[in-house]
Amino acid sequence: MVKRVSDAVKRRLPRYYRRLLSLDEAGTESVSSKELGALLGLTASQVRQDFNLFGGFGHQGYGYPVNKLREALEEILGLKRAWKMVVVGAGNIGRALAGYGYLGGDAFRVEALFDVDPAVIGTQVHGLTVKSADEMVSFINENNIDIAILTVPQEVANKVAHLISSSAVGAILNFAPVKLDAQENGPIIESIHIIDTLMSLTYQLSAKNITKPR
Amino acid sequence: MVKRVSDAVKRRLPRYYRRLLSLDEAGTESVSSKELGALLGLTASQVRQDFNLFGGFGHQGYGYPVNKLREALEEILGLKRAWKMVVVGAGNIGRALAGYGYLGGDAFRVEALFDVDPAVIGTQVHGLTVKSADEMVSFINENNIDIAILTVPQEVANKVAHLISSSAVGAILNFAPVKLDAQENGPIIESIHIIDTLMSLTYQLSAKNITKPR
DNA sequence: CGGCGATTGTTAAATAATTATCATCATCCT
DNA sequence: AGGATGATGATAATTATTTAACAATCGCCG
Secondary structure: OOOOOOHHHHHHHHHHHHHHHHHHHOOOOEEOHHHHHHHHOOOHHHHHHHHHOOOOOOEOOOEEEHHHHHHHHHHHHOOOOOEEEEEEOOOHHHHHHHOOOOOOOOOEEEEEEEEOOOOOOOOEEOOEEOEEHHHHHHHHHHOOOOEEEEOOOHHHHHHHHHHHHOOOOOEEEEOOOOOOOOOOOOOEEEEOOHHHHHHHHHHHHHHHOOOOOO | OOOOOOHHHHHHHHHHHHHHHHHHHOOOOEEOHHHHHHHHOOOHHHHHHHHHOOOOOOEOOOEEEHHHHHHHHHHHOOOOOOEEEEEEOOOHHHHHHHOOOOOOOOOEEEEEEEEOOOOOOOOEEOOEEOEEHHHHHHHHHHOOOOEEEEOOOHHHHHHHHHHHHOOOOOEEEEOOOOOOOOOOOOOEEEEOOHHHHHHHHHHHHHHHOOOOOO
16 A cells, blocks of 8 residues: 555645545535546546555445545545744735735734844734744744745745754645756645746747647 | 747756846846856756746856846746735744745735634734635735645645635645645645655665665 | 767657446345 | 346557667867
8 A cells, every 4th residue: 555656646646635624524425437527637547546545545436435435535644743843034925925824824923023124023923923044043943833934035045944954843845946956855845936936827828829739 | 939838947057047046136137058057957958948838048058047038037937026816824834934025025025914713813913913714715815826835734725625616716836735626717726735745854864875876 | 981889860669547348236116 | 036227447559658779060279
């Protein structure tokens, strides 16, 4: 049962979970791979393949029990516990994320918000007082922070990421449009590059007017 | 030269561009596929394959001229012109994005910000006055808006997306944690699901403690 | 002015991911 | 009670993506 989970599957798991959650809340008892695939734009085959990486959740002739599968995904994704986070960089995006009491408000908690700007330090953002970046590493270590959300300007992103990596944090969620250089045994890094997604859109918009999609 | 561009390549193009831009700004004249690959965590082979989809930009024995390649990518990605955007939903993320004078501040411009909440309509956000959602479709059409950034609550995301689709907008950048149902000949849709990326992190953090990476 | 070193563009091979197929089995209906 | 139905789990086939290999080519240096 310890099969390799590809990146592609890893990206699909949260999507399955979100959909299962909403089906469960709607009171749906079971769902077939075909139905779920249709809801997510995937083939039935792929849905079954994916779930079978983690074990057999389905009943033949019946489909998958929504509640049980949702529970299983919750376990797999580590959502049965709360994760403590800090936001590093109190700019526009950083402040927005500090107010993130979102989906499974239980699972993700922002514990602190840091910045270097003296004019910003001490101000209130969504009930948090912005702390000085000097305190960051010790705060992370003393409060067992799991995830650092990095929203600093790209020029300093790697420097700050390096500093964060010297703490005991488990993962970094990077919003700076820069590739952070990963370190052996350092935190897990995932990036969200908004600007890249925008450029992907303009690429497609530009291409649309030249060649039709096949 | 009209080869099919896969999704994987499409996602790498902006990364190439960003790196080329910074190399160019640093005054670097040429870069080999090997060097560029190392900077981006790709193989030299892959870099060459990708560029060759769009034509031969390199000089044998020499590498790729940074400036010329950057220009070419700018053309390919459609960054030679300005793109007009609106932000729909003046919540935390929406307000943050309204202040988006980011990278190629020339290429992307936020022209307006919409919401349904009477308490928010009329307020100022980063120099923009929040407009009523009632005006949205006509504003998009009259001002030739290219991209709508959707940052409304998930419950109404599809409803609003549908409304946007009735306008002449070319693309939607969706931040709601929901799969928008695409329509034939409707706008191009790309989504950024922050919550999914967080879950992908907790999945990896959870998995790390059970099985070591092979 | 000719050979050497380096790096491309291209084709081929290997690997990974997705889709299709099918035997098996649980449930339901008559 | 038994067969039809429908959907899983597993395996096989297909397709896509990545990596490797190598001949062709350019500039540089002597």
